[in-house]
Amino acid sequence: xxxxxxxxxxxxxxxxxxxxxxxxxxxxxxxxxxxxxxxxxxxxxxxxxxxxxxxxxxxxxxxxxxxxxxxxxxxxxxxxxxxxxxxxxxxxxxxxxxxxxxxxxxxxxxxxxxxxxxxxxxxxxxxxxxxxxxxxxxxxxxxxxxxxxxxxxxxxxxxxxxxxxxxxxxxxxxxxxxxxxxxxxxxxxxxxxxxxxxxxxxxxxxxxxxxxxxxxxxxxxxxxxxxxxxxxxxxxxxxxxxxxxxxxxxxxxxxxxxxxxxxxxxxxxxxxxxxxxxxxxxxxxxxxxxxxxxxxxxxxxxxxxxxxxxxxxxxxxxxxxxxxxxxxxxxxxxxxxx
Amino acid sequence: xxxxxxxxxxxxxxxxxxxxxxxxxxxxxxxxxxxxxxxxxxxxxxxxxxxxxxxxxxxxxxxxxxxxxxxxxxxxxxxxxxxxxxxxxxxxxxxxxxxxxxxxxxxxxxxxxxxxxxxxxxxxxxxxxxxxxxxxxxxxxxxxxxxxxxxxxxxxxxxxxxxxxxxxxxxxxxxxxxxxxxxxxxxxxxxxxxxxxxxxxxxxxxxxxxxxxxxxxxxxxxxxxxxxxxxxxxxxxxxxxxxxxxxxxxxxxxxxxxxxxxxxxxxxxxxxxxxxxxxxxxxxxxxxxxxxxxxxxxxxxxxxxxxxxxxxxxxxxxxxxxxxxxxxxxxxxxxxxx
Numbered sequence: 219x220x221x222x223x224x225x226x227x228x229x230x231x232x233x234x235x236x237x238x239x240x241x242x243x244x245x246x247x248x249x250x251x252x253x254x255x256x257x258x259x260x261x262x263x264x265x266x267x268x269x270x271x272x273x274x275x276x277x278x279x280x281x282x283x284x285x286x287x288x289x290x291x292x293x294x295x296x297x298x299x300x301x302x303x304x305x306x307x308x309x310x311x312x313x314x315x316x317x318x319x320x321x322x323x324x325x326x327x328x329x330x331x332x333x334x335x336x337x338x339x340x341x342x343x344x345x346x347x348x349x350x351x352x353x354x355x356x357x358x359x360x361x362x363x364x365x366x367x368x369x370x371x372x373x374x375x376x377x378x379x380x381x382x383x384x385x386x387x388x389x390x391x392x393x394x395x396x397x398x399x400x401x402x403x404x405x406x407x408x409x410x411x412x413x414x415x416x417x418x419x420x421x422x423x424x425x426x427x428x429x430x431x432x433x434x435x436x437x438x439x440x441x442x443x444x445x446x447x448x449x450x451x452x453x454x455x456x457x458x459x460x461x462x463x464x465x466x467x468x469x470x471x472x473x474x475x476x477x478x479x480x481x482x483x484x485x486x487x488x489x490x491x492x493x494x495x496x497x498x499x500x501x502x503x504x505x506x507x508x509x510x511x512x513x514x515x516x517x518x519x520x521x522x523x524x525x526x527x528x529x530x531x532x533x534x535x536x537x538x539x540x541x542x543x544x545x546x547x548x549x550x551x552x553x554x555x556x
Numbered sequence: 557x558x559x560x561x562x563x564x565x566x567x568x569x570x571x572x573x574x575x576x577x578x579x580x581x582x583x584x585x586x587x588x589x590x591x592x593x594x595x596x597x598x599x600x601x602x603x604x605x606x607x608x609x610x611x612x613x614x615x616x617x618x619x620x621x622x623x624x625x626x627x628x629x630x631x632x633x634x635x636x637x638x639x640x641x642x643x644x645x646x647x648x649x650x651x652x653x654x655x656x657x658x659x660x661x662x663x664x665x666x667x668x669x670x671x672x673x674x675x676x677x678x679x680x681x682x683x684x685x686x687x688x689x690x691x692x693x694x695x696x697x698x699x700x701x702x703x704x705x706x707x708x709x710x711x712x713x714x715x716x717x718x719x720x721x722x723x724x725x726x727x728x729x730x731x732x733x734x735x736x737x738x739x740x741x742x743x744x745x746x747x748x749x750x751x752x753x754x755x756x757x758x759x760x761x762x763x764x765x766x767x768x769x770x771x772x773x774x775x776x777x778x779x780x781x782x783x784x785x786x787x788x789x790x791x792x793x794x795x796x797x798x799x800x801x802x803x804x805x806x807x808x809x810x811x812x813x814x815x816x817x818x819x820x821x822x823x824x825x826x827x828x829x830x831x832x833x834x835x836x837x838x839x840x841x842x843x844x845x846x847x848x849x850x851x852x853x854x855x856x857x858x859x860x861x862x863x864x865x866x867x868x869x870x871x872x873x874x875x876x877x878x879x880x881x882x883x884x885x886x887x888x889x890x891x892x893x894x
Binding site for chain 2: 471474
């Protein structure tokens with residue numbers, strides 16, 4: 219089949235690769251209904267993260283099961299499924315504790331920017347719907363696989379609840395999903411930090427009550443103004459740079475919580491500063507599997523439309539253009555139709 | 557009066573100082589019933605923390621009110637009171653949120669290793685008992701002022717609850733109070749890391765179910781053995797060194813929580829490592845005032861005897877010997893009788 223391979227920074231090709239096949243008895247093969255490009259795919263694309271040779275790209279996926287290994291029990295061919303970008307057995311103590319992204323058998327999904335993909339640990343990873351959903355729901359269901367699940371985890375880790383005041387640092391796709399998640403969790407005030415008109419509009423659509431274009435000390439001062447000098451109860455850090463992390467810490471109130479889901483690149487914390495600031499911190503790769511059934515239900519019942527975050531849709535053979543558009547910030551997130 | 561002054565590392569004197577007096581209308585003067593030496597007093601004593609000239613020492617206190625400023629409303633002369641080492645107004649948004657140690661008016665108590673002391677922000681800081689308690693209760697009530705309150709906060713910040721598996725890093729007075737606190741919160745398993753026989757015995761007395769003498773990788777391996785490879789739900793870091801913090805992080809399960817109350821000295825966290833480890837972190841100076849009424853009630857009702865942590869009692873004029881005994885680890889914590 220033809221699929222997406224990254225050879226190095228800026229070099230993404232849609233080319234012939236081996237068809238995926240069952241390797242372990244716990245695998246499943248799915249036919250993708252749609253796939254997409256993740257913000258984290260841009261780190262190696264921009265050369266900001268070491269990559270070893272050609273990589274089969276893509277870890278966000280939904281589709282129809284076409285084949286399962288001999289041990290697979292919970293899904294069967296013909297079913298529509300969504301899975302997390304983190305593959306997990308859903309039975310180990312870490313999964314049972316809700317941290318599937320630290321599963322003792324954890325693997326990360328690869329090769330999903332393709333018409334077909336192999337999903338290891340299928341029983342633990344995939345969640346099936348009762349019926350194959352209509353085409354209009356596909357982008358929204360696809361979003362639950364990572365970008366929404368990650369934004370949701372940021373809000374969960376930041377302890378967002380009914381009545382919370384929330385700041386979202388980062389107006390990329392994950393940050394925007396963080397806004398949507400905070401809204402669903404009942405946050406009263408959701409302040410999105412964004413400098414881009416189109417993203418500001420989407421943030422408002424997802425539930426942001428305030429937009430702050432300023433950054434750094436000025437941004438913090440604006441947050442303090444909006445919160446009577448107190449700071450936010452919960453801050454979602456959805457970037458992964460030191461600048462964004464410092465912004466998140468400074469916007470948060472003492473005793474408040476920061477959920478950080480941007481993969482940290484060169485970020486450090488000073489122990490004494492963290493001690494003095496008295497912020498609760500939890501981050502990591504999102505345990506999307508914990509949230510997946512609930513998020514899929516919210517989509518299927520029409521409560522949320524996270525797929526609105528896709529502002530560019532391309533046929534998968536144009537995947538290289540999809541990367542380029544996101545790299546140049548012409549697109550927030552690219553959907554790839556298969 | 558005669559009181560405790562630290563001139564520099566190793567140089568503690570009991571000498572003539574000005575009697576404390578009401579300076580602000582929100583002050584109170586108390587006659588100390590007893591006071592004590594804190595593990596944190598040892599940082600400057602050991603020259604590990606810069607200090608600027610002679611300092612009036614002591615921040616743990618309980619006693620009888622002898623005078624109040626014109627604005628004080630909640631306590632009156634004759635009442636027995638305990639206060640936190642963090643002085644707070646108990647009305648600002650940070651206090652209302654439970655983080656009195658980040659009060660907008662926060663000051664740190666000083667000068668309590670003395671027969672009399674001035675307590676600023678008396679209304680917000682002091683908690684009175686219904687009656688003046690008997691002498692036998694004084695050490696236990698004194699302990700609530702900081703050492704128990706801090707151990708309690710470590711357990712609270714680490715999310716200890718009914719059935720938790722808890723590790724306590726540090727067998728100093730705060731660590732031992734962390735053991736007692738975890739026990740009160742219903743922890744099922746409390747693993748104390750301690751290499752000292754007398755402290756091990758006290759930890760067991762306070763509720764530790766297991767003692768681990770090993771440290772570093774070996775200590776982590778022992779914890780993993782005891783928790784079927786999983787790690788602890790909650791870890792209390794009660795030291796403040798990089799070694800202790802790394803120990804705490806490595807003993808904790810993914811998604812578990814670390815409450816850190818040892819003032820960090822030279823501690824740093826790598827953002828990516830924290831992200832990958834997926835640990836929840838909260839530390840800081842303990843908001844003891846939040847817990848004080850409850851902790852005092854537990855003492856008054858005989859539920860807890862935190863004063864057992866004082867294994868040396870000296871008349872206050874021998875305060876210098878008290879510091880020496882703690883510095884040389886001959887004493888866990890020194891009570892000073894007034």
